[in-house]
Amino acid sequence: MKSKDKELLITHLFDAPIGEVFDAWTDPEKLRHWYAPDGCTIVYKSIEVKQGGKFHYHIHHPLHGGAWVMGTYVEISSPEKLAFTIRITNENGDIINASSAQWPGEILTTVTFESIGSQTKATIHEAVSEEEARKTGAYAGWIMMFNKLNRLLTGQLPE
Amino acid sequence: MIERRDVYQAIADPTRRMIIQKLSAGALNIGQIVEDSGITRQGIAKHLKVLNECGMITLTQKGREQFCEARLDQLDEVVDWVNQSRKLWGQRFEKLDKFLAVTKKL
Numbered sequence: 001m002k003s004k005d006k007e008l009l010i011t012h013l014f015d016a017p018i019g020e021v022f023d024a025w026t027d028p029e030k031l032r033h034w035y036a037p038d039g040c041t042i043v044y045k046s047i048e049v050k051q052g053g054k055f056h057y058h059i060h061h062p063l064h065g066g067a068w069v070m071g072t073y074v075e076i077s078s079p080e081k082l083a084f085t086i087r088i089t090n091e092n093g094d095i096i097n098a099s100s101a102q103w104p105g106e107i108l109t110t111v112t113f114e115s116i117g118s119q120t121k122a123t124i125h126e127a128v129s130e131e132e133a134r135k136t137g138a139y140a141g142w143i144m145m146f147n148k149l150n151r152l153l154t155g156q157l158p159e
Numbered sequence: 160m161i162e163r164r165d166v167y168q169a170i171a172d173p174t175r176r177m178i179i180q181k182l183s184a185g186a187l188n189i190g191q192i193v194e195d196s197g198i199t200r201q202g203i204a205k206h207l208k209v210l211n212e213c214g215m216i217t218l219t220q221k222g223r224e225q226f227c228e229a230r231l232d233q234l235d236e237v238v239d240w241v242n243q244s245r246k247l248w249g250q251r252f253e254k255l256d257k258f259l260a261v262t263k264k265l
Contacts, residue, residue, distance in 0.1 A: 010245060012252040016259040024255055034254035037247050105167055122252075126244055 010124045018113050021120040022079035025111065037061075045091075051076050055084075056093055068093075074108070083110040166233045167240075169215035174198060175206050182216065182229035189225060 014021045024030045028047045036042035040061045045068075047055040053073045060066040070093050071086035087106045088096050110125045170176055174196075181192055189207070193200045207227060210216045215233050219226045 010248050012248075014252075014256065014259060016263065020259065020262070021255075024259065030258070033258045034251055038250045105165075105171075124248055 012122050012124075013116065014120045014122060015118075016120060017118060018079045018115045018120045021122060022082070022113055025082055026076070026078070049073065049076065056089070058091075070095075075110075079113055081110070081112050083108065085109075164209075164212045164214075166213060166215060166236050169210055169213035169233070170237065172206065172209075174202070175210055175215075178203070178206055178210060178227075179215065179229055179231075182227055183231060186219075186226045186228040189227070192227065 024034070026049045028044045028049075031047075032042055032044070036059055040059050043058045043060070045056045045058065047053075047057070049055075051073055053076075054070065055073070056068065056070045058066055058068050068089045068091055069086050070089040071084045073082070073084045075081060075083040085106050085108050090096060108127050110127075112123045112125075114121045114123070170179065177196065178192055181187060181196075189200065189203060192207070193203050196203065207216065207218070210227075211218055213233075214230060216227050216229050219228065
């Protein structure tokens with residue numbers, strides 16, 4: 001189980017019914033209240049919540065400045081699943097190619113929601129995507145691969 | 160369009176992940192990588208080129224053979240990203256918990 005903390009598969013149990021949780025993820029007015037990182041604010045320039053729809057937002061930090069993020073909804077299956085890609089862009093939505101240590105280019109995020117009694121379990125799977133969801137086969141694997149590598153490196157797997 | 164060449168691009172493709180995994184046990188020549196991979200030598204060569212450009216492997220000529228070695232320390236960057244991302248989601252969960260609690264009272 002040691003490798004678990006290296007895997008970007010995160011789950012969280014929300015104390016609300018599935019419809020409300022899904023709504024909080026897809027309503028820009030609600031997203032505004034929680035989606036920004038700590039100490040930051042978020043402003044949506046545009047958001048079109050539908051399959052193939054795009055969103056474009058600005059994250060602002062009073063000291064560190066801000067960043068524009070643009071993404072595409074790859075899948076919206078209310079209330080069970082939400083998948084979208086994100087990239088760092090400029091205000092006009094042009095992709096900024098320069099990658100940094102903290103930003104692996106395009107990321108594909110898949111969120112699944114599951115009712116557990118009156119609560120909702122959300123599972124987030126994040127992966128580096130090479131070309132949007134066209135290669136969906138790629139994203140399931142890289143984290144597993146990474147874990148495997150990690151275990152190999154730390155001598156936990158027999159060769 | 161400028162193509163990305165970094166560790167993330169190296170691991171974004173399933174074939175390249177397979178190559179990295181094979182190399183994680185030690186250096187191999189191209190023939191050994193092709194073996195049991197189900198991919199042609201030409202296909203492997205194409206991915207090795209990308210991996211090399213990404214700085215994920217080093218290629219060394221030994222006599223008539225070319226040996227590939229994975230630079231696994233490059234993956235540290237991915238570990239950092241994973242940790243950052245995990246932290247961010249933690250913050251969001253906490254805020255959404257609070258938001259859901261507040262909206263429930265209304």
